[in-house]
Each structure stands twice: as C-alpha cells, then as structure tokens.
Amino acid sequence: MTAAVEESQTAAAPRIVPAGDEAVLVELGQEVRRDLNLRVRALAHMLTGPGAPAWVREVVPAYASLLVYYDPERASYAEVRETLSTLAMNGDDIDIPPPRRIEIPVRYGGDDGPDLEWVAQRVGLSPEEVIARHSRPIYVVYMLGFLPGFCYLGDLPPELAVSRRETPRLSLPAGAVAIGGRQTGIYSLDNSPGGWRWIGRTDVRLWDPDRDPPFLLQAGDEVRFVPE
Structure with a gap:
C-alpha cells in the first residue's frame, strides 16, 4: 500500500x-x-x-x-x-510508503506535567479538556532535531497554542511531552534543557543507542497520544 x-x-x-x-x-x-x-x-x-x-x-x-x-x-x-x-x-x-502510526501513552499533569495547569489557565480550558484536545489529533513527525530522537510534531490544535517559557528549564526528563507554539514534542534524553510547556510524560524511549535503529520515530510517522 x-x-x-x-x-x-x-x-x-x-x-x-x-x-x-x-x-x-x-x-x-x-x-x-x-x-x-x-x-x-x-x-x-x-x-x-x-x-x-x-x-x-x-x-x-x-x-x-x-x-x-x-x-x-x-x-x-x-x-x-x-x-x-x-x-x-x-x-x-x-x-x-504509507506512514507508520505509533501510539504513545502519556501521564498528564502533576509531577509528570507541571505546566498543564498553566496551559489550561492560559487558554481558558480545564486541565481535562486540554488533555482531551491534546490527545485527539493524529500528529505528523515533521522532522527530528535539537536532540537525538527529539520529534517536532504538528499540528497542535490552535486553541492549545501557547508561548514558550521566558526562561527555559535547564533539565527535563526523557519522555517529557511539551507544547511550543503550534507544535508539540517529546524530549528524548534525560537532563535536556528546554523552553516548551511541559504537560505530560511517557515511558516510551525515543532514543536508544542499543536499539537498531536507535530512533523510534522518523520523519513522516504519525503519532497519537493516549492518556494513561
């Protein structure tokens, strides 16, 4: 196909x-x-x-x-x-070739997504509605970059678009799911700096040097987030 x-x-x-x-x-x-x-x-x-x-x-x-x-x-x-x-x-x-579709389980909010409440207040929605709208689309991997395995995903629903942090965090964990503008992404390495709004986390490893290939995702793949 x-x-x-x-x-x-x-x-x-x-x-x-x-x-x-x-x-x-x-x-x-x-x-x-x-x-x-x-x-x-x-x-x-x-x-x-x-x-x-x-x-x-x-x-x-x-x-x-x-x-x-x-x-x-x-x-x-x-x-x-x-x-x-x-x-x-x-x-x-x-x-x-048709795109692969990968489902990514995500824990939203709390220690796994400390910016969820801020995003909800900023866009005028409840945290539950932010989760529902963030996990509803089928995203496309536009490209990989910034870090090994970091994926730039689009397109985020326009009502969830928010600005980046004025002061980036110096350390984010691997699997942090975040929003930046009209995109969302997943940080692939521990102790990664980042200025996107951190709303959730997954245990799925996007980058594993012992895996062949080491990248879980590639440009053109489709991604769907599944709330846990």
Whole structure:
C-alpha cells in the first residue's frame, strides 16, 4: 500500500544552494505546512529508494527543506543541482510508503506535567479538556532535531497554542511531552534543557543507542497520544 503525492505543475521552483563541499540544501518553501513536508518526504524517497542516484550519501529532511549529502567523485555540484531541480519539480505521481502510526501513552499533569495547569489557565480550558484536545489529533513527525530522537510534531490544535517559557528549564526528563507554539514534542534524553510547556510524560524511549535503529520515530510517522 502506498500514498500518492501529486506534485503540482505550478509548484514554486525550489531554491537549491550548496551547503559545504559535499552537500546541497533544497528549499521547497518557508512555511510549516503538511503539503510542503509531504513534498520533502517524497523527494527524500526518490533519492533513497529504488533507482536513486548513485551519488546520494544521505538525506536529512526538515519542515520544508531537504539536506542532501552527495559524493563529489560521482557527480559535480552542477549535475547534482540539475537532478534535484528536475526531481523536485516533476509533475508525476510519486508513490511513497504509507506512514507508520505509533501510539504513545502519556501521564498528564502533576509531577509528570507541571505546566498543564498553566496551559489550561492560559487558554481558558480545564486541565481535562486540554488533555482531551491534546490527545485527539493524529500528529505528523515533521522532522527530528535539537536532540537525538527529539520529534517536532504538528499540528497542535490552535486553541492549545501557547508561548514558550521566558526562561527555559535547564533539565527535563526523557519522555517529557511539551507544547511550543503550534507544535508539540517529546524530549528524548534525560537532563535536556528546554523552553516548551511541559504537560505530560511517557515511558516510551525515543532514543536508544542499543536499539537498531536507535530512533523510534522518523520523519513522516504519525503519532497519537493516549492518556494513561
């Protein structure tokens, strides 16, 4: 089973720039949007799936861009740039694997989520309603970053969007579930600094160096929070 991505013929031309001697950054937009992120994942799939160019070493997806590492002994920057431009702008349907869906059990509030009450007061809802609305959507992993395994999840219901802390915490536990703007995320390491609003915690390990692969989640996965 696959998910089809239709690249619009009128899609804006990508911005392609060098990122050092052996990497290229492909920018497909400047906004955090699911359709742009889907195009990023489709391009990543074309560069890593069957028939991918031999010069591709690694790809790193972000919200609306893709960092592509290449072998300069196999292709010049000009050749890489031309290929990436063609792939990013092609109008064919692109089949990519369907997303995995992972359920994450969460303990909300109390010592496991000390900012839950603050968020509830800020948005004018009860803590129970914040929990219900936070756990209702199916989130998409837009990208990994900041810490090994830290996932940026969207889109948070707009009524739950709150500002980050003015003074970040110096230490958060692994599994802390937090809100920052229109996104939510899960801190993956113990003693992590962070300025997002901490509302819950999970025992699920997002990063385990002894696991293969060490990352539980990857860009494009779907996540659903399940209150405990």
